[in-house]
Amino acid sequence: MFEFGKNHWLLFGVSFFGFIGLAFVVGIGPAIWVQRHSQPLPGAVAPTALETAGLHVYVSEGCVACHTQQVRPLEMDAVWGRPSAPGDYAFMRAAGLWQPYAPAVLGSERTGPDLSNVGARQASDVWQYLHLYNPRAVVSDSVMPAFPWLFDIKAAAGEGETAVPVPAPYAPGSGVVVPNARGRALVAYLLARRQVPIAGYGGTP
Amino acid sequence: MIEATSPTAVVRPFASPKARVEPVADTDTAWVRLVFRYVSWATAWLVFGTLVGEYLGIKFVAPDIDHVPWLSFGRLRPVHTNTVFWGWSSLAMIGMSLYVVPKTSRRSLFSFPLAYLSLALINVSVLVGNILLMSGINNGGQEYREYIWPVQAVFATGVILVAYNLIRTIATRNLDEIYISNWYITGGFLWTIALLVIAGLPWYQQNSISETVIQAFYMHMGVGMWFTPIVLGLTYYTLPRLLNKPIYSYSLGVLAFWTQMVFYSMIGAHHFVFAPIPWWLQTVAIIFSVGMVVTVIAGTGNFLLTMRGSRHAIGRSYSLPFILAGVLAYFLFSSQGTLEAFRSLQALWHFTNYTVAHSHMTMYGFVAFLIWGTVYGLVPRMTGREPAALLVGIHFWFALIGYLMYSIALMVGGSMQGRNWIAGNPFIHSVTDMLPYWLWRAVGGSLMFVSHLVFAWNVWTMRPRSRAAILEAS
Numbered sequence: 056m057f058e059f060g061k062n063h064w065l066l067f068g069v070s071f072f073g074f075i076g077l078a079f080v081v082g083i084g085p086a087i088w089v090q091r092h093s094q095p096l097p098g099a100v101a102p103t104a105l106e107t108a109g110l111h112v113y114v115s116e117g118c119v120a121c122h123t124q125q126v127r128p129l130e131m132d133a134v135w136g137r138p139s140a141p142g143d144y145a146f147m148r149a150a151g152l153w154q155p156y157a158p159a160v161l162g163s164e165r166t167g168p169d170l171s172n173v174g175a176r177q178a179s180d181v182w183q184y185l186h187l188y189n190p191r192a193v194v195s196d197s198v199m200p201a202f203p204w205l206f207d208i209k210a211a212a213g214e215g216e217t218a219v220p221v222p223a224p225y226a227p228g229s230g231v232v233v234p235n236a237r238g239r240a241l242v243a244y245l246l247a248r249r250q251v252p253i254a255g256y257g258g259t260p
Numbered sequence: 261m262i263e264a265t266s267p268t269a270v271v272r273p274f275a276s277p278k279a280r281v282e283p284v285a286d287t288d289t290a291w292v293r294l295v296f297r298y299v300s301w302a303t304a305w306l307v308f309g310t311l312v313g314e315y316l317g318i319k320f321v322a323p324d325i326d327h328v329p330w331l332s333f334g335r336l337r338p339v340h341t342n343t344v345f346w347g348w349s350s351l352a353m354i355g356m357s358l359y360v361v362p363k364t365s366r367r368s369l370f371s372f373p374l375a376y377l378s379l380a381l382i383n384v385s386v387l388v389g390n391i392l393l394m395s396g397i398n399n400g401g402q403e404y405r406e407y408i409w410p411v412q413a414v415f416a417t418g419v420i421l422v423a424y425n426l427i428r429t430i431a432t433r434n435l436d437e438i439y440i441s442n443w444y445i446t447g448g449f450l451w452t453i454a455l456l457v458i459a460g461l462p463w464y465q466q467n468s469i470s471e472t473v474i475q476a477f478y479m480h481m482g483v484g485m486w487f488t489p490i491v492l493g494l495t496y497y498t499l500p501r502l503l504n505k506p507i508y509s510y511s512l513g514v515l516a517f518w519t520q521m522v523f524y525s526m527i528g529a530h531h532f533v534f535a536p537i538p539w540w541l542q543t544v545a546i547i548f549s550v551g552m553v554v555t556v557i558a559g560t561g562n563f564l565l566t567m568r569g570s571r572h573a574i575g576r577s578y579s580l581p582f583i584l585a586g587v588l589a590y591f592l593f594s595s596q597g598t599l600e601a602f603r604s605l606q607a608l609w610h611f612t613n614y615t616v617a618h619s620h621m622t623m624y625g626f627v628a629f630l631i632w633g634t635v636y637g638l639v640p641r642m643t644g645r646e647p648a649a650l651l652v653g654i655h656f657w658f659a660l661i662g663y664l665m666y667s668i669a670l671m672v673g674g675s676m677q678g679r680n681w682i683a684g685n686p687f688i689h690s691v692t693d694m695l696p697y698w699l700w701r702a703v704g705g706s707l708m709f710v711s712h713l714v715f716a717w718n719v720w721t722m723r724p725r726s727r728a729a730i731l732e733a734s
Contacts, residue, residue: 059514060437063430070521071450074485077525078458082477085541090470117334119401127534129607131682141536144468150400153408155462157471158400161535165611165677168687191324196692198320204329 089141096142096251102244109244111150112237114158116202123162123169124248136172137256143171167199174249181220183242184234189225205238278578278649291359291368292642292724294375298355299635301383303712303719305347310709312340317705320698330394338398338406339390345404345482346415347386349623351379352631353490354422357445359638360497361426364441365433374425381418385411402475404482409460416456423449440513444493447517451485451525473529473537476545480528483623489520491630492559492590495583498634499566502580503573508565516558523551530601533610549601552594560591578652582633585660589625593618608682613694614674617667624663624708632659632715639722647718655714662707665700673697 059066095101102110113119128138139161149155177183182193188206190197208230212218218231226232234242319325319333329335362369369375389407392398398406405412426449430442459478465471500507507513529537529545564587567574574580596618599605609615632655640646673694680690 059443063427063438066438066443067427067446067450070447071454074451074521074525075454075458077522078454078477081526081528081541081544082458082474083464085538086464086470086473089473089538090464090467093467093469114401115396115398116332117337117398117401120334120337123611125535127607127610129534131607131684134684134687139536141469143536147468149462149466153397153410154400155409156400156402156465157468159402159471159475160468161472161532163403163531163611163615164613165681166613166691189324194688196688198323198691200319200323200333201327202332203327 093141093145095145096140096253099142099146099251102146102247105240105243106247107148107244108237109240109242109247110147110158110160112205112241113160113244114150114154116241118170119158119160119162121162121164121166121199123165124171125161126169126171126250132169135169136175136250137253139171139250140253140256143250167197170245170248172248172250174246178246180242180246183245184219184238185221187238187241188219188221188232192222192225202238205235205241206232207235209233278576278652288368289724289727290372291362294369294372295355295359295642296639296722296724297376298351298358298379299639299719301379302348302350302352302355303716305343305351305386306712307716309340309343309348310705310712312336312343314702314705314709316340317698317702321695321702329396335394335396338403339393341404342389342393342406343386344623345487346382346389349487349627349631350419351382352635353487353494354378354382354419356494356631356634356638357426357490358422359642360441360494361429361445364439364497365430365435367429367432367434370425370428370432374421378418378421378425381414381421385415385418388414400471402471403479405459405478412456412460416453416460419449419456420453423453439497440507440510440517441493441497443514443517444489444496447521448486448489448493451481451489451521455481455485469537472532472535473541476530476532476537476541477528479531481525484524484527485520487623487627488524489517491586491627491634492516494634495563495587495630498579498637499563499583502577502583502637503566503570505566505570508562508568512558512562516555516562519551519555519558523548523555527552527601530606533601533603533606546601546603549598552598556591556594556598560587563587577637578647578649578656579633579637581656582629582636585656586626586629586633589621589629593621593626597622608678609674610678612674612677613670613697614678617670617674620663620670621667624659625667629659632656635719639719643722643724645722645725647721651714651718651721655711655718658707658711658714662704662709662711665704666708667704669697669700669704673701 057065059069125139126132126135126137132138144157144160147157147160149157186193187202189201189203190199206219208227210230212231212233216233218233221232315331316333316336358369358375385407389411392408392411393406397408399408399412407415423446427446430438430446455478459474465474496507496513526548527545529541530549533542533546567584574584600609600614600618636647636652676693677690680693
C-alpha cells in the first residue's frame with residue numbers, strides 16, 4: 056500500500072507536506088505566537104528617526120557578523136548587562152519594501168563585545184566616533200574594521216559640526232574629521248543601546 | 261582515446277598508483293556539456309568565494325589592510341558564505357544531480373533548455389546578490405539569506421525549475437523502483453523549496469524575536485535539508501558505481517531518509533540556545549539533535565559497510581579517497597554538532613570561533629569533499645578525459661590538511677575564547693589570545709585556496725571533447 060519506493064507522487068507528497076507540517080510546529084507556529092505576544096517593556100522609549108536610521112547603517116555595514124545583542128542568562132554574560140528579554144527587540148521593525156523582515160541583531164558570533172547595553176558602557180559620543188574612525192585609535196589591540204566612510208574630511212568643521220579629535224598616527228594628512236549623516240545615525244543608535252530596567256533583573260535607567 | 265596506462269607504469273614514492281577509468285565516454289554530448297557547464301560555473305564560484313574567504317581570514321590579523329567600504333569585513337563576510345553556498349556547492353550538486361537522476365531513471369533529462377535557464381538564474385542571483393551586499397544592501401543581516409528577497413526569488417525560481425525538471429524525469433523513469441539516490445535528491449529539492457518560501461514570506465517576521473525563530477529554522481535547514489540530503493544522494497550513486505558493487509543496505513538508506521526529514525527539521529533552534537526565544541523550542545531542538553545520531557550512524561554505516569573489503573580499490577582510485585574523507589567527516593562533524601547543541605557546551609562554545617570551525621568542517625570536509633569525489637568519479641566517465649592523478653592527489657592533500665589546520669586552530673582558539681569569558685577576563689584578552697590561531701587559520705585557508713586552483717585546472721583537463729573528436733576516437 057505504502058510503496059514509497061515505487062509511487063513517486065506518494066514519496067514526494069509525503070516528504071514535501073510532511074516537512075511543511077513540521078515547519079508549522081517549530082517555525083511558523085512559534086513565530087506567530089511570539090509575534091502576537093511581543094510588546095515593548097514598560098518604560099521603554101520608542102527610537103527616534105535618527106536612531107532607526109542608525110539601526111539600518113548597523114545592519115548595512117554587517118556589524119551583526121561580529122557583535123551580538125543578546126545577553127544570555129549565564130553568569131559569564133553578566134558583564135554585558137541583564138539577560139535579554141523579548142521586549143528588548145519590540146521596536147526593531149522591518150526597514151521597508153526591500154527589507155520586509157525585522158533586522159537580525161541577536162547575532163551568532165562575539166568577535167567583538169555584546170552591544171545590548173553599550174550606550175551605558177561607553178556613553179561618550181566622542182569615544183564612539185574615534186572608535187568608528189579607527190578602532191586602533193582607542194583600543195590598540197582591536198581587530199575591528201575602520202569605518203572612515205562614515206566621516207568626511209573637511210578643511211574646517213562647519214557650523215554646528217564638531218571635529219573628531221583623531222590622534223596623530225590615525226589622523227588624515229590635512230583637514231579635520233567630521234562624521235557624516237550615516238556616522239551620526241550609527242552613533243545615535245549605539246548610544247541608545249541601554250537596557251530598560253526590569254525589577255529584579257537589572258538594567259540601565 | 262584514453263591512454264592505456266598501466267596503474268603500475270610509473271613508480272611514485274609517496275603516491276599509490278591510480279587506476280584509470282574505463283575508456284568509455286557518454287555519447288550524449290549535449291547532456292555531458294550541460295553537466296560540465298554547471299560544474300565549471302560552480303568551480304569559478306568556488307575560486308572566487310574562497311578567495312574572498314582567504315582575504316577575510318587575513319583581515320583578522322591585518323585589520324587595516326584596506327579601508328575600502330566594498331571590501332570591509334561586515335559586507336564581505338556574507339559574500340563569502342553566500343557564494344560558496346549558492347554559487348559553488350549548490351551549482352555543483354545540481355549539476356551532478358542532472359547526471360545522476362536521468363542515469364538512475366534510465367531515460368534522458370526531461371528538458372535541457374529548462375536546465376540551462378536554471379543555471380542562468382542561479383548565476384545571476386549570486387552575481388547580483390554579491391554586488392548588492394558589497395554596496396551595503398542586504399536583507400537585514402539574517403545569515404545565509406543576506407541577499408534581498410528579489411534576488412532570493414530569482415535563486416528560488418532556478419531551484420524550482422530544476423526540481424520540476426528532475427521530478428518529471430523521475431516520474432517517467434524506465435524502471436519500477438525509484439533509486440534511493442533520487443529519494444534524497446528530490447527530498448533535498450522539495451524541502452528547500454518549502455524552506456525558501458517559508459523564509460521568504462514576511463508576515464511572521466515583523467519583530468526581531470519572531471524573525472529569530474524563523475532564522476533559526478532557516479539557517480539550519482538551509483544547510484541540512486539542502487546540501488546534506490543531495491550530497492548523500494549523489495554518494496548513494498557514485499560510491500556503488502565506483503566500487504562496482506551494490507550499496508550495503510537499501511533499508512538503512514530509507515531509515516536515514518525519513519529520520520533526516522523528521523529529526524533534522526526540528527533542530528534549528530539549537531543555534532539560539534539561551535536566546536530570548538521560547539525555552540521549549542530550544543529544548544526540542546536539543547533533543548532532536550541527539551536523535552540525529554540515528555540518521556548519521558545509519559548513513560555513515562551504510563557507506564562504510566559498502567566500502568568494507570574494498571581498501572585496495574579506494575587506494576587505487578583518485579576519487580574514492582574524497583568520498584571516504586567526506587563520509588568520515590559526515591560522521592565526525594555531525595556528531596560534533598549534536599554535542600555542541602547541549603546547553604553545557606553551548607555555554608562554552610556559543611559565539612566563539614568554534615562555531616566557525618564546525619561550519620567549515622561540515623560544509624567543506626563533508627559537503628565539498630563528497631562533491632569532489634562525485635565530480636572526479638563521474639566526470640571522466642562522461643567526457644572520456646581524466647585529470648592527472650598527481651594533481652588530484654595534490655588537491656586532496658592540500659584541501660584535507662588545509663581544512664584540518666584551519667578547523668583545529670579555530671576549535672582550540674574558540675575554546676580559549678569561551679574559557680576567557682567564563683573566567684571573567686577583560687574582553688580584549690579573548691581577542692589577543694586568538695591572534696596565533698587566526699594566523700594558523702589563514703595558513704590553513706591558503707592551502708585550501710591553492711587546492712581549489714588545482715581543482716579548477718583539473719576540471720579544465722576533464723572538459724568534454726567535441727562530437728567529431730568523440731566519433732573519431734570510437
